[in-house]
Amino acid sequence: MVNKPTETHIGAETLVKEFLQQTLKELMDVFKVECGSLFLFDAKTKELILDSFFNAHQILVKGIKFQIGEGVCGKVIANKTPVLVTDIDLDGRFRKNGFKHYHTKSFISVPLTSPDGVLGVFNLADKANGEAFTEQDLDFATALVQYAGIIAYNLCISEKLKKEKEALDKQKALLEKYASVGKLAAGVVHEINNPLDGIIRFTNMLLNQVENNSVAREYLLEIKRGLSRIENTTKSLLQFSHQINHGNTRVKNYVDLENLMEDSLSVFSSRLTDNVNVIRNFSPRKMKLLDIGIAHVFINIIKNALDAMPAGGKLVITSDFRDADIEISFKDSGIGIPLDLKERIFEAFFTTKNMEKGTGLGLSICQEIVSRYEGKIEVESAPGAGTTFKVIIPKKFLGHD
Numbered sequence: 001m002v003n004k005p006t007e008t009h010i011g012a013e014t015l016v017k018e019f020l021q022q023t024l025k026e027l028m029d030v031f032k033v034e035c036g037s038l039f040l041f042d043a044k045t046k047e048l049i050l051d052s053f054f055n056a057h058q059i060l061v062k063g064i065k066f067q068i069g070e071g072v073c074g075k076v077i078a079n080k081t082p083v084l085v086t087d088i089d090l091d092g093r094f095r096k097n098g099f100k101h102y103h104t105k106s107f108i109s110v111p112l113t114s115p116d117g118v119l120g121v122f123n124l125a126d127k128a129n130g131e132a133f134t135e136q137d138l139d140f141a142t143a144l145v146q147y148a149g150i151i152a153y154n155l156c157i158s159e160k161l162k163k164e165k166e167a168l169d170k171q172k173a174l175l176e177k178y179a180s181v182g183k184l185a186a187g188v189v190h191e192i193n194n195p196l197d198g199i200i201r202f203t204n205m206l207l208n209q210v211e212n213n214s215v216a217r218e219y220l221l222e223i224k225r226g227l228s229r230i231e232n233t234t235k236s237l238l239q240f241s242h243q244i245n246h247g248n249t250r251v252k253n254y255v256d257l258e259n260l261m262e263d264s265l266s267v268f269s270s271r272l273t274d275n276v277n278v279i280r281n282f283s284p285r286k287m288k289l290l291d292i293g294i295a296h297v298f299i300n301i302i303k304n305a306l307d308a309m310p311a312g313g314k315l316v317i318t319s320d321f322r323d324a325d326i327e328i329s330f331k332d333s334g335i336g337i338p339l340d341l342k343e344r345i346f347e348a349f350f351t352t353k354n355m356e357k358g359t360g361l362g363l364s365i366c367q368e369i370v371s372r373y374e375g376k377i378e379v380e381s382a383p384g385a386g387t388t389f390k391v392i393i394p395k396k397f398l399g400h401d
Contacts (some may be wrong), residue, residue, distance in 0.1 A: 012159035012160060015155055015159060016152045019151065019152060020038055020051075020052075020120070020152060020154060021038065023122075024037075024038045024052055027122060027124060030140075032127060033126055033128065034055060035386060036124050038053075038121070039052075040119065041119055041124070046067065046068055048067075050064040065108065072109050073123070082117070082141070082142045082145075083108070084108055085108075085133075087105050088106075088311065090203065105132070108123070109121055110122045110123075110124075110145040111148050114150065116147045122141070122148075149395075155296065163398065192233055204224075206220055207221070254289060254290055256287070257286075257287040257289050258319070259290065260289075261298060267299055275312025276315065278312045278314075278315050278317065281316065282318075283319045283321065287319065289397055290373075290397045294373070296369060297316075297369050300363065301391075304387075305334060309334040311336075313332060315333075316334050318331070322392070324394060325394055326394075326395060327340050327390055329391070331386065332386050334387060335383070336382050338383050342379060342381055345363050346363050346377075374393075374397075375392050375393035376392050377389060378394070380388040
């Protein structure tokens, strides 16, 4: 309903509508009128649409729309000026148009605006005593509607800030959780790695001494597989710890995004067979991005895409500019992610894979890296419809030739 519908979430829109409907009722009560209506401006269609209509005669009016400049409401919006009609029969500006909603010849129409622009129009008609509206009535109504516009704007802003605060609080709690895990991980990895290296080394020595088809060899191989899983977990934990706890103190280095993407794909050269079709839609404008670990993000997302397409499929990688950001997207034709799992994929240690294939830290690390770019990762997915990961990073992290 507001001038920028794409920037106002549903909760705020509903809240504002309810406030404006209540405002209309209170205006009717203040001016002792029997008929009032509220038209809201649709910024997409550029139309005024009847939202609320209250009258003492129980007349039902629905579906009325006006273009800007059309009818009384349309002209009020076009001129952004309130209108007072004392006698419609004698007013050359407007025609009655055959409508019989009003039972007196006088009405007031006031534009509803906010710092964001036009919101709509309030109309008041049919004073209970049958008298015409006065200039004083118009001034008072205009002042009240102006206050209503400011309050409606502030409601939108407060609801938006509330949602942003909730998101920030959630992110803060998540980062605190990551930081705790990161500190714990550093200590755990140090204590585990030393004895683990010795056990793996002795296991390999024993494997070289036992017969190929012996039961002992099968047991040792099973031990080695278990040790490999432990080693994989400790490496992920250590990497997670480094990403969380290390500051960006290194010398600034910029990498060519297209070359980096090719290097990331080459990591999976053995899996990029004829069954996997990789389509590259890179921006014609060269991008050199500050290197604070973005390669890890690309590699992890590509790996997840390939894991989601075990029988092969299509992976489309696109890079382009989007307003003040750059966007790198990875769209696969894989199995997709169920809605109940999509909300958890960035949680540390959450994974749907077995321990040999994942520890649940990959996307957590990716999110932490992208947050250091002051960016975000968006995910679009549905079961059977593939998945798209969008990495969005502000342009200010690009280098200049």
